[in-house]
Amino acid sequence: xxxxxxxxxxxxxxxxxxxxxxxxxxxxxxxxxxxxxxxxxxxxxxxxxxxxxxxxxxxxxxxxxxxxxxxxxxxxxxxxxxxxxxxxxxxxxxxxxxxxxxxxxxxxxxxxxxxxxxxxxxxxxxxxxxxxxxxxxxxxxxxxxxxxxxxxxxxxxxxxxxxxxxxxxxxxxxxxxxxxxxxxxxxxxxxxxxxxxxxxxxxxxxxxxxxxxxxxxxxxxxxxxxxxxxxxxxxxxxxxxxxxxxxxxxxxxxxxxxxxxxxxxxxxxxxxxxxxxxxxxxxxxxxxxxxxxxxxxxxxxxxxxxxxxxxxxxxxxxxxxxxxxxxxxxxxxxxxxxxxxxxxxxxxxxxxxxxxxxxxxxxxxxxxxxxxxxxxxxxxxxxxxxxxxxxxxxxxxxxxxxxxxxxxxxxxxxxxxxxxxxxxxxxxxxxxxxxxxxxxxxxxxxxxxxxxxxxxxxxxxxxxxxxxxxxxxxxxxxxxxx
Amino acid sequence: xxxxxxxxxxxxxxxxxxxxxxxxxxxxxxxxxxxxxxxxxxxxxxxxxxxxxxxxxxxxxxxxxxxxxxxxxxxxxxxxxxxxxxxxxxxxxxxxxxxxxxxxxxxxxxxxxxxxxxxxxxxxxxxxxxxxxxxxxxxxxxxxxxxxxxxxxxxxxxxxxxxxxxxxxxxxxxxxxxxxxxxxxxxxxxxxxxxxxxxxxxxxxxxxxxxxxxxxxxxxxxxxxxxxxxxxxxxxxxxxxxxxxxxxxxxxxxxxxxxxxxxxxxxxxxxxxxxxxxxxxxxxxxxxxxxxxxxxxxxxxxxxxxxxxxxxxxxxxxxxxxxxxxxxxxxxxxxxxxxxxxxxxxxxxxxxxxxxxxxxxxxxxxxxxxxxxxxxxxxxxxxxxxxxxxxxxxxxxxxxxxxxxxxxxxxxxxxxxxxxxxxxxxxxxxxxxxxxxxxx
Numbered sequence: 001x002x003x004x005x006x007x008x009x010x011x012x013x014x015x016x017x018x019x020x021x022x023x024x025x026x027x028x029x030x031x032x033x034x035x036x037x038x039x040x041x042x043x044x045x046x047x048x049x050x051x052x053x054x055x056x057x058x059x060x061x062x063x064x065x066x067x068x069x070x071x072x073x074x075x076x077x078x079x080x081x082x083x084x085x086x087x088x089x090x091x092x093x094x095x096x097x098x099x100x101x102x103x104x105x106x107x108x109x110x111x112x113x114x115x116x117x118x119x120x121x122x123x124x125x126x127x128x129x130x131x132x133x134x135x136x137x138x139x140x141x142x143x144x145x146x147x148x149x150x151x152x153x154x155x156x157x158x159x160x161x162x163x164x165x166x167x168x169x170x171x172x173x174x175x176x177x178x179x180x181x182x183x184x185x186x187x188x189x190x191x192x193x194x195x196x197x198x199x200x201x202x203x204x205x206x207x208x209x210x211x212x213x214x215x216x217x218x219x220x221x222x223x224x225x226x227x228x229x230x231x232x233x234x235x236x237x238x239x240x241x242x243x244x245x246x247x248x249x250x251x252x253x254x255x256x257x258x259x260x261x262x263x264x265x266x267x268x269x270x271x272x273x274x275x276x277x278x279x280x281x282x283x284x285x286x287x288x289x290x291x292x293x294x295x296x297x298x299x300x301x302x303x304x305x306x307x308x309x310x311x312x313x314x315x316x317x318x319x320x321x322x323x324x325x326x327x328x329x330x331x332x333x334x335x336x337x338x339x340x341x342x343x344x345x346x347x348x349x350x351x352x353x354x355x356x357x358x359x360x361x362x363x364x365x366x367x368x369x370x371x372x373x374x375x376x377x378x379x380x381x382x383x384x385x386x387x388x389x390x391x392x393x394x395x396x397x398x399x400x401x402x403x404x405x406x407x408x409x410x411x412x413x414x415x416x417x418x419x420x421x422x423x424x425x426x427x428x429x430x431x432x433x434x435x436x437x438x439x440x441x442x443x444x445x446x447x448x449x450x451x452x453x454x455x456x457x458x459x460x461x462x463x464x465x466x467x468x469x470x471x472x473x474x475x476x477x478x479x480x481x482x
Numbered sequence: 483x484x485x486x487x488x489x490x491x492x493x494x495x496x497x498x499x500x501x502x503x504x505x506x507x508x509x510x511x512x513x514x515x516x517x518x519x520x521x522x523x524x525x526x527x528x529x530x531x532x533x534x535x536x537x538x539x540x541x542x543x544x545x546x547x548x549x550x551x552x553x554x555x556x557x558x559x560x561x562x563x564x565x566x567x568x569x570x571x572x573x574x575x576x577x578x579x580x581x582x583x584x585x586x587x588x589x590x591x592x593x594x595x596x597x598x599x600x601x602x603x604x605x606x607x608x609x610x611x612x613x614x615x616x617x618x619x620x621x622x623x624x625x626x627x628x629x630x631x632x633x634x635x636x637x638x639x640x641x642x643x644x645x646x647x648x649x650x651x652x653x654x655x656x657x658x659x660x661x662x663x664x665x666x667x668x669x670x671x672x673x674x675x676x677x678x679x680x681x682x683x684x685x686x687x688x689x690x691x692x693x694x695x696x697x698x699x700x701x702x703x704x705x706x707x708x709x710x711x712x713x714x715x716x717x718x719x720x721x722x723x724x725x726x727x728x729x730x731x732x733x734x735x736x737x738x739x740x741x742x743x744x745x746x747x748x749x750x751x752x753x754x755x756x757x758x759x760x761x762x763x764x765x766x767x768x769x770x771x772x773x774x775x776x777x778x779x780x781x782x783x784x785x786x787x788x789x790x791x792x793x794x795x796x797x798x799x800x801x802x803x804x805x806x807x808x809x810x811x812x813x814x815x816x817x818x819x820x821x822x823x824x825x826x827x828x829x830x831x832x833x834x835x836x837x838x839x840x841x842x843x844x845x846x847x848x849x850x851x852x853x854x855x856x857x858x859x860x861x862x863x864x865x866x867x868x869x870x871x872x873x874x875x876x877x878x879x880x881x882x883x884x885x886x887x888x889x890x891x892x893x894x895x896x897x898x899x900x901x902x903x904x905x906x907x908x909x910x911x912x913x914x915x916x917x918x919x920x921x922x
Binding site: 381382384394396397398399400401402403404405406407408409410411412413414415416417418419420421422423424425426 | 864
C-alpha cells in the first residue's frame, strides 16, 4: 500500500477511535447539576485559610499549622529541577481551594446526593461495594461524601474515615502523627497542602490486627479549576497489616486543575503497609504529590504506583528505613501520551542497618509524551548491611517521545550493596515480526507487548484494578501508529 | 617561607598579566580576541552568584578563587619526567615534556615526521601552522563555558598540537607530559589532537607536579576526529597531594570515527574532570573509560557526557572508582540522544568500590532520550568487597590480606580489557599495579 493511502487510512481510523472514546478519555463526562453547598472564591490568602479552618470547626492548633504552612508556601521558591517551565505556569489565583458537595460525611449510600451517585455509578463504585469492599471513602471534590466501614473492621478496632472526621473524633492520634513524616516545610507543595488540606483518608490499625481486605477510596476532581488537597495518614501499629487502595479518574476540563496531596504512612515495629494507587486524572491536571513512609524495626512498606493520567505528575514515593530489619518496595508504572509529562520516581533512605529495598520502575512514552525517573538512594554514615536495588525500564513507542532517567545514589558506608540499572528501548522489531507472522495485527501485537512489559506491575494489583488498567491501556494504545 | 608571598588564588591573575602573556605568546588577532573573551568571562563569572566552576559537588572548586595559596619557588622539570622515546608506555613515536615556562626539546620519530605528523608545542604550532590552530583551537570548548575554561582561555600558553595527516597510521604512542613547575598558582596545558580522515594514533597525556607546593591545573583537551579516524587518548592526572585539578576534555567524531578515551585520576587534593564526547557523524563509536583512585582525604569528581547527534552511533562509558581512607568520589554521567540520533546504542556503567567505612561515593547516571529507535542502558553500583568473592578466595588458601588486592586489581583490570590492543592493555595494567602498591 502506498504511504499516502496508509496515512489516510490511519487518519480515518484515528477519527473513528476518537468518536468512540471521545478525546481518548473514558470517564470524560461531568455533572452540571450538582448543587454545591459551599464554594469558596478563587485564589489563596490568609483569609481563605482561616475560612476553611472555621468551616470545619477545627481546633486552634490545626489553624495555627495551616497559617504557618501558608507562610512557608508563599516564602518557598518554585522548584526548578524539572527542566520544564510547567510549574511556573500554574496560576495560583485562578484556583478554588475549598468546596464541598454536601454538608457532612454520609454514612449510608441512600443518603448520597443523586448527582454524585450517578458519577460513582459510572465508575463502578457501588459494584465494588457489593462485592468485597471493606470501606468506601469516596472523595467528591474536597470532602468525603460517602463513607462506610464494614462492621468487622470496627470490631477489630480499625479506624478508617476521612481526615476531617478523624480530626474531630480522634484528635489525639491525629495531633500526635500529623505532619511528623512530611513536615510542613518539606517542600512548597507539601506546605500548600498543609495550609488548605481537605479530605483524604485516615487509617489506624491497632497492634497485631491484620486487615484481610483492601481498604479503598475513590477520589474525584469535578469543578473547573478545582484544586484537591487530600491529606492521608495511615498508621499501622506493631505487628499489624493493611493494604490501602486509591484510584483516581477525573472528567476532562479545559483549564488546568491542581492536585497536591500529602500521604504519610507509619509502619511501626513488624507492621506491613501496602499502598496502591492508580492515578488517571484527566490530561489537564497538575498532580504534585508528596508521599512518604516511615518503616520501623522489621516493618515493611510497599508503594504500588501507577501513573496514567494528568498533564504533569511529580511524585516520588519515599521510604525511610528507620529501624533495623525494615524493608521496602516501590513498584511503579508511568504512561505518558500526547502532551503528558510523568516525572515519577522513588526515594529510599536507610537510617538503620540490616535494611533492604527494591525499586522497579516501568515507563512508556507515546505520541510525544515524556517520562522521567527521578530517584534517590541514600545510605547514611555508619549504616551497614544495606541492600537497595533499582531497576528502570523505559519503552519509547514512537519518534518525538522522550524518556529521561535521573537516579542519584549517595553511600557513606562500605558494607552495603546499592545498585541501579536502567534500559531505554523501543518495541523490538523481532518481537513485532514474530507476533505479526502469527497472524496478529500490528496494533494488537503492540498492545500485547506493552501489556507484557507492564506485567510485573499489573500482577501486584487486585483483579478489578488489573482489568481496569488493561482497559485503559487499550484505549491509550488504540490508533497507535507504527 | 619561600620568596613568594601567600595571596589568594584570584590575585595571581590580572588583565595586565593576560596582556603580558598575549604579547609573549605573539597572539594573532583571533587568538587575542579569544583570550580576552576568556578573561572577561572569568571576571564576569567570578562576580556572579552562580560561579559555574563546572563542578556539581566540589566545594573546593567553587572556593578555590578565594583561597590563599603559596605556590612556592619555580622548580626545574625533574629528570625522570624528561622526554625519552621509551619508558613505561613502551617505544614511542614522539615524546614531549613542558613545564610552566620551559619546554624540553621535542622528540619525534623521523619516520613519523616524514609522513607529515606534527607534534608541536602550541607556541611552535602558532609559528608554523597558525591555520590549524585558528580552525580547531577552542572549537570544542567555548572560552566562557565555565569559570575555569574561561581562565584557561585567558592564560593559554602551554600545550601541544598533535596533527595526524590523512590516512597516516601511527602505531607507537605519542607521549605528552605537562609539569606544574610552581612559582605561579595556575597551570594551563591545552592539548589539541586533530586526526584527519582515515588516520590512526595513540596519545598519552600526563599531568605532573614538580614539587609539593599547591597549584591549580586548569587543562583542556580537544580531540577532533575526521571520517573513519581511529584515536586512542589516555589522560593521566598524577599531581601532588596539595594541588587541585580542573580538566575538560571535549571530543567530536565525524562519520565512522572510532575513539577510545581513558582518563585516570590519581593525584591532587581535589580533582574534577569533565569528559565529553559528541558523535556528530553517522556511525561514530566511542569507548569512554575512566578510573578514580582515591585515598586519604582526596576528593574526586568525574562527569561524562555522551551526546548522540549523528545516526547509528555507539557509545559505551565505563567509569570506576576505588576508594580508600576518607576519600570522596562523585560521578555524574549523562547520555543524551537527540532526535536525529536514531539507531543509536548507548551504554553507561559506574561501579564504585568502597574499601573503607569512611569513604563516600555518589552516583548520578542520567539518560535523556529523544529518539525512539535506540538501545540505551545504564547501571551503577556502590558497595564494598563482595563477601562471596572474598570467601571463595579464602577457601582457596589465599590469605585475607591478599584477597582485597586481588579483587581490587580484578575490578580495575576490566578497564584495561576494554582498551583496543594488547600492548596498551599490558602497559596500563602495569601502571595500575604500581599505583595500587602506592596506596598499600
